[in-house]
Amino acid sequence: xxxxxxxxxxxxxEKNIERCLKSVQWADEIVVLDSFSTDRxxxxxxxxxxxxxxxxxxxxxxxxxxxxxxxxHSWVLNLDADEAVTPEGxxxxxxxxxxxxxxxxxxxxxxxxxxxxWIRFCGWYPDRIIxxxxxxxxxxxxxxxxxxxxxxxxxGAMREAxxxxxxxDMADYVQRQNRYSSLAASERAGSGKKSGWAxxxxxxxxxxxxxxxxxxxxxxxxxxxxxxxxxxxYTFLKYAKVGEELEKLERRPDDEG
Numbered sequence: 001x002x003x004x005x006x007x008x009x010x011x012x013x014e015k016n017i018e019r020c021l022k023s024v025q026w027a028d029e030i031v032v033l034d035s036f037s038t039d040r041x042x043x044x045x046x047x048x049x050x051x052x053x054x055x056x057x058x059x060x061x062x063x064x065x066x067x068x069x070x071x072x073h074s075w076v077l078n079l080d081a082d083e084a085v086t087p088e089g090x091x092x093x094x095x096x097x098x099x100x101x102x103x104x105x106x107x108x109x110x111x112x113x114x115x116x117x118w119i120r121f122c123g124w125y126p127d128r129i130i131x132x133x134x135x136x137x138x139x140x141x142x143x144x145x146x147x148x149x150x151x152x153x154x155x156g157a158m159r160e161a162x163x164x165x166x167x168x169d170m171a172d173y174v175q176r177q178n179r180y181s182s183l184a185a186s187e188r189a190g191s192g193k194k195s196g197w198a199x200x201x202x203x204x205x206x207x208x209x210x211x212x213x214x215x216x217x218x219x220x221x222x223x224x225x226x227x228x229x230x231x232x233x234y235t236f237l238k239y240a241k242v243g244e245e246l247e248k249l250e251r252r253p254d255d256e257g
Contacts, residue, residue, distance in 0.1 A: 002097040003028040005071035006079060009063045011035040013081035014044060016165060021048040023084040026094065027077065033067035041081075061140035061147030068135045075101075077132050082165045083110075089160035093132065096158070103156035105133035105149060112164045114173060114223065122217035122227045123210070130155060131162065143187055170226060177234040185241035189249060195239035203239065208232035 006027040010017055011034065021044070024030060030049035034042055035057040045052045053070055057063065068076050075097065079085070085093070089108070096106070109126035111118050119125065130138075130149045140147045167173040188195070208228050211217045217224035 002075045002101065003073040004075050004077055004093070004097055005029040005031055005068075005073040006077045007031045007033075007064070007067040007071055008079050008081055009033050009035070009060075009067050010037060010041050010045070010081045011057070012037045012039045012041060014040040015168075016082040017041055018044050018048075019084050019165070020079055020081050021045065023086070023090070024077070024079070026090050029072055031067055031071045033063060033070065035063070059142060059147075061142035064140045064147065065142065068139075071135065074134055074136050075132070076135050079131065079162075080164070084163045084165070086160060086163060089158075089162065092158060092160045096132075101134075101156075103154050104137045105130050105152065105154070106156040106158050107131065108158045109161040110164050111161045112166045114167045114227075115169055117223065119220060119223070119227065121215060121219045122212075122224055122231070123215040124227070126161070127164075128157070129162075132158070146184070173227075173230060177230060178237065181234050181237035182241055184238045185245050188238070189242050189245035193242070194246065195242040199239040200236060204232040204236040207235045 004027050006024045006029070008017070008020060008031070010032055014037075017032075021030065025048065029051060031051040032045045032049060032053070034045070034052065034054050036054055042052060042054075051070070053067075055063075055066060058066065064078055068078070077085075077093065107128045107130045110129055112124045112127060113119065130152060133149055138149050138151065140149055167176065208231070211231050212225065212228035217228040220227065
């Protein structure tokens with residue numbers, strides 16, 4: 001049977017991480033890489049594993065790769081601190097690991113929540129995401145945001161969904177979208193990409209229409225409208241902030257001089 005390390009990165013996750021850790025107590029090893037939390041995250045983690053490390057924040061992809069490097073086993077299950085594995089999911093993973101594995105990576109459907117409400121529409125489900133992989137051949141990209149595992153051309157499919165308690169409430173969602181849009185804008189500007197009027201006007205409009213109508217966000221009622229509008233606003237912010245980031249990059253040589 002292939003042994004499994006569960007790897008988790010954390011920063012000030014005292015509200016979420018115990019649920020995550022409890023859901024994977026069956027694993028052969030749990031490894032946590034914390035970015036110097038100032039709340040009770042470390043205290044909680046040490047109740048469930050001795051493999052708790054701390055390190056400076058390097059970005060999502062780089063941090064997850066470093067955490068996987070600290071794992072003892074080749075097969076790892078990468079979880080965010082606000083995710084959890086169901087009992088049915090645990091059985092499926094263990095059953096999969098007990099046999100000869102056909103693929104180097106496996107993806108899962110994921111149920112995303114705002115508060116205690118599972119969002120079925122707006123494109124939020126099944127939201128398949130690679131989480132189980134052989135770290136000898138698969139690694140995360142190291143961009144500032146929206147990291148993903150590569151290579152991703154040979155991926156098996158799991159049936160049981162992970163639970164993702166994404167946001168506590170609407171305010172939490174808006175706050176994080178603002179932060180993520182800044183990271184995305186910085187990454188886009190760093191690669192030399194600009195944004196024009198079409199990006200600012202048409203892209204947000206398309207995102208709203210896609211989420212609310214094509215992906216049936218209207219079936220979620222007011223919350224579906226809120227999510228669709230917020231995703232459109234995130235898109236607007238991402239492109240609007242690119243200009244500001246480019247100005248920062250242009251000023252940097254003069255400032256350093």
